[in-house]
Amino acid sequence: MAATDPDDSLEGGGSVETHEAGDSFETLDAAGSDDSLGAAGSDDSLDAWSIRSIVGTMLPILIALSMLEMGSGYVLEELQQTYLGNPTLLVLVPVMIGMGGNLGAILSSRLSTRLHLGLLEFDPRDEVLWTNVTAILGLAATVFSVLGVAAWLVGRIIAQPMALVDLLVISIVSGMLLAVIAIMLSLVATYISYTWGLDPDDTTIPVVTNLCDILGVIVLSGVALVVLN
Numbered sequence: 013m014a015a016t017d018p019d020d021s022l023e024g025g026g027s028v029e030t031h032e033a034g035d036s037f038e039t040l041d042a043a044g045s046d047d048s049l050g051a052a053g054s055d056d057s058l059d060a061w062s063i064r065s066i067v068g069t070m071l072p073i074l075i076a077l078s079m080l081e082m083g084s085g086y087v088l089e090e091l092q093q094t095y096l097g098n099p100t101l102l103v104l105v106p107v108m109i110g111m112g113g114n115l116g117a118i119l120s121s122r123l124s125t126r127l128h129l130g131l132l133e134f135d136p137r138d139e140v141l142w143t144n145v146t147a148i149l150g151l152a153a154t155v156f157s158v159l160g161v162a163a164w165l166v167g168r169i170i171a172q173p174m175a176l177v178d179l180l181v182i183s184i185v186s187g188m189l190l191a192v193i194a195i196m197l198s199l200v201a202t203y204i205s206y207t208w209g210l211d212p213d214d215t216t217i218p219v220v221t222n223l224c225d226i227l228g229v230i231v232l233s234g235v236a237l238v239v240l241n
Contacts (some may be wrong), residue, residue, distance in 0.1 A: 069214055077222040091233050094240070100167030100174045101182070101236055107159055108186060109228035111152075113221035116194030119148050120216035123202040127212055134203055145195055149188070156187025178239055186235045190228050197223055 088095065088105070095101050122144050126132035133141070160183030164176045197220045205212040 099171040103163045109225045112190035112224040112228045116220035119198040124212040152191035156183045186232045
């Protein structure tokens with residue numbers, strides 16, 4: 013039976029331990045670099061939630077939208093005689109612009125959620141996208157039909173009554189046009205936010221709702237002029 017040299021055992025064990033220690037250091041270095049990358053990504057993500065970032069992004073947008081919002085007041089002033097001659101139309105104005113903004117906000121929220129989850133595709137063949145669009149159009153057709161009847165009932169009670177057919181045509185046609193506009197604005201706002209590296213949660217809903225306020229007055233007034241004249 014051969015004798016084992018203690019020095020050989022020590023040398024062999026030492027080499028194994030040295031090799032294992034080297035692997036441990038390499039593992040720690042790799043983990044450290046991954047942690048550094050994760051920390052950098054986390055810092056970038058947190059920067060987007062800082063007060064400076066949010067204010068810097070939203071302040072110019074809100075100022076521009078506020079200036080544009082004055083346009084709806086100008087349209088109402090220019091068409092003052094039409095609305096005073098048909099006071100029931102005034103019942104439709106706040107509801108029309110509010111509901112158009114609501115429909116746009118619903119779609120914008122759904123698009124933003126799918127974008128954050130990595131599921132949104134700006135592709136005409138995206139079935140889920142068309143499902144959302146169809147749902148918004150269905151909501152618009154239902155809601156604006158009810159609003160036409162409700163405005164007619166309110167007009168009979170507190171204002172000079174209008175023909176039910178005229179009110180229904182004005183409400184439904186204006187509402188469907190505004191729904192289409194809201195859908196287009198939602199898609200464009202979400203896409204631009206994505207391409208410019210902005211958070212769609214910050215930008216899409218303010219842009220869509222404010223523009224629907226402005227365009228809602230213009231669309232309602234235009235349809236009313238065509239129907240009544």
